Amino acid sequence: MPLDRRTRRPRILIAGLTAVAAALAVALTLALTVTTYDHTSPRAARNRAEGKVAGNVDCRKTKCVALSFDGGPSPTTPGLLDILRQDGLHATFFAQGKGHIAKYPDILRRMAAEGHEIGDHTWTHPRLTDLDEAGARRELARTQDAIERITGERPVLMRPPEGRTNRKVAEVCRELGLAQVLWSVTAKDYETTDSALITRRVLDQTHRDGIILLHDLHKGTVPAVPGIIKALEQRGYTIVTVSQLLAPAKAQPGMVYRP
Template sequence: MPLYRRIRRPRILIALATAVTGVLAVTLTLALTVTTYDHTSPRAARDKASGSVSGAVDCRKAKCVALTFDGGPSPTTPALLDILKRDHLHATFFVQGKGHIAKYPKILRRIADEGNEIGNHTWNHRILTRIGTDDARQELTRTQDAIERITGTAPVLMRPPQGRTNRKVASICRELGLAQVLWSVTAKDYETTDSALITERVLDQTHRDGIILLHDLHKGTVPAVPGIIRALTQRGYTIVTVSQLLAPARPRPGMVYRP
């Protein structure tokens, strides 16, 4: 019996060591295969930048939050533009090609003419990480070309559909001169028409240097915007575009900005 124990115990230890090694190997393999990309926060980008801020808002001093809208332009967009104009505010619009830019070029031109910022949200809203490099590039270049043709200016910002990005997407964006913009606040306004709920969700999640994601094409969103603006202003926030939030840093092509 003593001899059996002396032989058995090392085998158990070897088996345990082998199992642990296997787990570590799997963990290491998973770590190496996780898609990574360069990212930073608006505050970190500002802290690394030098120089003065052009314009009235310096988010190094002011309590800023960026207001962004995806998926337009749409028939509901003019009402949103009326609200922003009335309150002397500007937002960032990540616009989509098919069914939007192609259908409402005059609304897109108005977005630009009234001083709002325009970003690229692809042509067909395809998930860029799930398609080939050439197709992903086409999703962005087609939209870039349409925006520049209508407004006279090509965007420097893009938002990947569903926020899904990887090194491939980052590489394409570097090539096209596009910085990637994610978000920290989502009202999930695509799943509700309740404007009060949309407002509540935004206010519950908003913090300084945040980026708010809304969709002006959904029924409950535009009616919620006046209340959102009013409440944020009462809480001391200054509502800005994404580029204003980053200043004096400039959007860096390929970089992912997320609060």
């Protein structure tokens, strides 16, 4: 026997409310997955800090952008170091262990000797979010140990492969004394050898207090760097390391820094 309208309406209303509740539960779950780690921007961290900045660049007053490279050292890295030395610049290098640090320790040693900042980019470049805590810890600690053994300095910055992080990764980083550094500019130089395209992509995305991500191991990247530097300086940017961008704030272990 068909239901009359008075019977159908409450059922429709209940079904609708149930669907809304389910949607809200999914949204809440996604939100918690994304935001259950501490994060801040370099500008916000810097503006909360007190004190003087060591060195001659104060990004509170200067239009700064940080330059960073992932995945080295590689055979192409010495050419990049020559370019940076010629321009009197320093960058942040997130070094990878297997096939890089292990294969080219002298290049890593040169990076440190020339004043560049060296961070941790894991040993084998896995998605840390796919590993358990022990696996993530091994990937990061092994790379930290290798960098310290070669350069004498233990890194305090890391960059998660593919930028993938979560609460578990943040907790492991906190235990190891590592702050996580994401980025605001990517040239996707792993998908092209066109140096002009790499340059254009960087310049189109760069803004004050941003962090540029490049990979010095890819064929088109190092040839693009002189043009990138020249164009950024013409636009009034001062190129700095990640730690200089944060100063006078200090990178906090476990914190995710994203512009």
